[in-house]
Amino acid sequence: MQNRANKSCTAPAPQPNPTKKLRQFWQNLSGGAQSRWQQLYSLWEHRRQRRHLLTLLILGSTALTISATACISYFFVRGLILDNSKQIVILKLEQGIEEIDRWLSNRKAEIESIAYSPTVRTLDWKLVEPLLQGETYRLKEYFILSLIQPDGSLRNTLGNGSNVKDRKYFKSSMAGNTTVSDPLVGRSTNVPSIVISTPLWALPPIPNRVIGVLSGSIRLDRIINVTNSLQYGSESYAFALNSEGVPIVNASSNLTGNLDRSTASFLNSKDSELAEIARHMTARQIDIKLVKINEKWVYVAYAPLNEVNWSMALVIPRNNIESQLQALNLLAFIGCGLLVPAMLAAIWLIYSSEQNRVQAEREAMLNRISGRIRASLELDQIVQSTVEEIVNLLHLERAGFGWYEPQQKTLQILWESGSSENQKQILTFEPHFAGDLSVRLEQGEPIILDSDTLPESTNQPLKLQANSYLAVPVRVQNQAQGYLVCSRATHWLWMGEEIQLLKAVADQLAIAITQSHLYSQTQDQVKLLNSTITELKKTQAHLVQNEKMSSLGQMVAGIAHEINNPVNFIFANLPYTSTYTENLLSLVNLYRQTFSEIPPEIEDFTEEIDLAFIEEDLPQMMNSMKIGAERIRSIVLSLRNFSRLDEADKKLADIHEGIDNTLLLLSNSLKNGVSVVKRYGKLPSIECYPSQLNQVFMNLLSNAIDALKESDRPDRNITIVTGVFLSNGTKFLRVTIADNGPGIPEDVKAQIFNPFFTTKPVGKGTGLGLAISYKIVVDGHGGSIKVSENRGGGTKFTVEIPISNRQEEGSKNNEQRSSAVRSY
Secondary structure: OOOOOOOOOOOOOOOOOOOHHHHHHHOOOOHHHHHHHHHHHHHHHHHOOHHHHHHHHHHHHHHHOHHHHHHHHHHHHHHHHHHHHHHHHHHHHHHHHHHHHHHHHHHHHHHHHHHOOOOHHHOOHHHHHHHHHHHHHHOOOEEEEEEEOOOOEEEEOOOOEEEOOOOHHHHHHHOOOOEEOOOEEOOOOOOEEEEEEEEEEOOOOOOOOEEEEEEEEEOOHHHHHHHHHOOOOOOOEEEEEOOOOOEEEOOOHHHOOOOOOOOOOHHHOOOHHHHHHHHHHHOOOOEEEEEEEOOEEEEEEEEEOOOOOOEEEEEEEHHHHHHHHHHHHHHHHHHHHHHHHHHHHHHHHHHHOHHHHHHHHHHHHHHHHHHHHHHOOOHHHHHHHHHHHHHHHHOOOEEEEEEEEOOOOEEEEEEEOOOOOOOOEEEEOOOOOHHHHHHHHHHOOOEEEEOOOOOHHHHHHHOOOOOEEEEEEEOOOOOOOEEEEEEEOOOOOOOHHHHHHHHHHHHHHHHHHHHHHHHHHHHHHHHHHHHHHHHHHHHHHHHHHHHHHHHHHHHHHHHHHHHHHHHHHHHHHHHHHHHHHHHHHHHHHHHHHHOOOOOHHHHHHHHHHOHHHHHHHHHHHHHHHHHHHHHHHHHHHHHHHHHOOOOOOOEEEOHHHHHHHHHHHOOOHHHOOEEEEEEOOOOOOEEEOHHHHHHHHHHHHHHHHHHHHOOOOOOEEEEEEEEEEEEOOEEEEEEEEEEOOOOOOHHHHOOOOOOOOOOOOOOOOOOOHHHHHHHHHHHHHOOEEEEEEOOOOOEEEEEEEEEOHHHHHHHHHHHHOOOOOOOO
16 A cells, blocks of 8 residues: 655656566557557556466475475474364363362452451450351351461360461461461361461551461362363373472372371472472473373373462373374375375366455455444544555555535545545646536546546646546535545556446445434534533532522521510510519518518428528529520521521621521531631621522531541631632632641542532432532622632632622611621
8 A cells, every 4th residue: 555645746657567668669559559458458467366376386386395395284283283282281270270279269368357357356265156156157168267376276166176386377377378278187177178277467456466367177179179170081180289299189099198197299209200290380380291100101281379389280191182183194194195186176276266256355345344334433434444445455556535526626535545644635627627527526427537548638637646547426415425536557447347346335435424424413412412411400409409498498487486486575574583583582581680580480491492592593593594595596596597588689798697607506516526716807798698608608617517527636626717808909708618627639629519429428418518509609609619728637618709899888888877787
């Protein structure tokens, strides 16, 4: 494939060939005969398949060297078959190893999970035994679980005890490792098994320290079954060795080793081949070797386990693997006898199947193009790959696709084979030549152009850069006329089958372009629909939240009204009650002064009711009732100010009083060691929506309180700072609410004002509080709300609201009239 040519470059120079002089001679003949000869010569020159001649030469040389070729082929294929069989054997072995590794890994995870239990880590056998008994019932693989003290003393779920301080697994686990032991016979159970042990770590606040070991015993049945299931034909078997070369699982159970009954290591075997295999296995190598063991030739494949320092091997009789070569040997014998007729048949098949091959290639190209159309909707990718397929199949110099513009009389090539840059080649048709050709282009007819057959005056306006062009229309519905343009550097007689092939490609390409346009339109509609749905969800959420706040405000206002009436009654009668009480006490004192002798009955009753205490406590009690009533009136007033549902328009309001009212409502949450530091500046009353700003401050303060509840700092503070600042000639009111809690991660800050985003557990937050606060401040008041990191740790929210000149004037007038500013 060639790179794209420049807009006005000439055709590439033809390659020199042996018939150059013959072509020059015929160029001296008359024009008509010369043109016909060039067409026929080009047809032969490009249609012939040079690979046919090469094939004949290869077949001839193969016939002369048939013996050597057959021998080399035989041994090559033989090696491939053996290598493939060896790989299959190793793969089968690795599958068995993987099954054991996975099984051991799961058992390790189970024992580690149990060891993490605080109950087990107490090392109190009375507490641990019921838990381990339950785990042995749940975990079927472990038939016994044991708790081992640091001195090696062991207690297990069977009620037995022993000391295992000399066991390797105990020493390894005391060093902090989860260990799988070699097969051994348990001292307390007398059962052959493997032991999986893991360290027990001290409970906090003690530093990380191993205080004991938890172990579990597992029978060898699973490992034995997996090992015995590894076979490759008859008389094959598998065995496993530990790190010292001692057999763990073997076809002969008498060869299985453990700690209590030592068995000779294969490393010390008298059979040198077996000892060599054992050395490779203990070195954790993976391979397959042909060796002679017990006077028999066998293949031994070996590989290590990952979860434990063991290795497994699969022993296969030689015939089990090399029996697959019998078919190759038979084929080689038959091939030698049929080589000559096969050579003749091959020559005949080359020529007879050429037409089918060409047809199959073209059908395959159409299938590939159809597959790309179904697999992708990217127009650039489909068109570019299509023109490249055309160049490769038809052996063209160049191919491209473009749109014909009838107004400008131009064919603009937007995709071209071999192009690595975003250039565009434009074929321009001059007005004096545009008649018949432009009409044919507009009508979407196939066009064949040859630079030598055109008049000399028309060659330059067309700016042809090759000797032969074929333009096939691509008819796309509701689009401009497209064309597939193919070019050759030499004269060419375009055959009907080529034109039909390109027409079929053009039809597929038209479908692809139509689908791409439809896909693009659909994507635009989907984006618009998703945007609309998202906006509707946001609007719905805000409406629901506003309705909830409205209902809450109505309820709060109703409660405040109902409480206010009896509180006013109590508050109004308290002065009279105090006066009556003082009068009664004065009367008692007057009686005392008037009557020096008090009757015994009155004296006894005076002592019984403790009149002296009543005289002292009653005024204090009346004062407490007055303070309590004033507190209730203050709370009711704050509730009424906080709700403010009757204010649909902006009102002048005092920010400080609004914040104080919000803090009063949150006073119960502030009792848990949270202190509030107020640094109020001098603020004018601003024009705002009081109930909405109430909601903002309530959300920010509630979030700060929630954050401090998660903090373990002794000094948990919320700092509220207010002030006025000037920016670009405009005054702004600023309120910052900061806490010294754990803070907010950076990735959360980027989404914190998004609707439905929350880091709280399910049921603790809706993800709408800060999103609605953002909408109230930004959209409702033209201000801004930002979140940042607080100095010394924690989070700081900053609310800034612009103050207009009219607001300042209104605030000053209200102060001059000494009228009460309505707070929220």
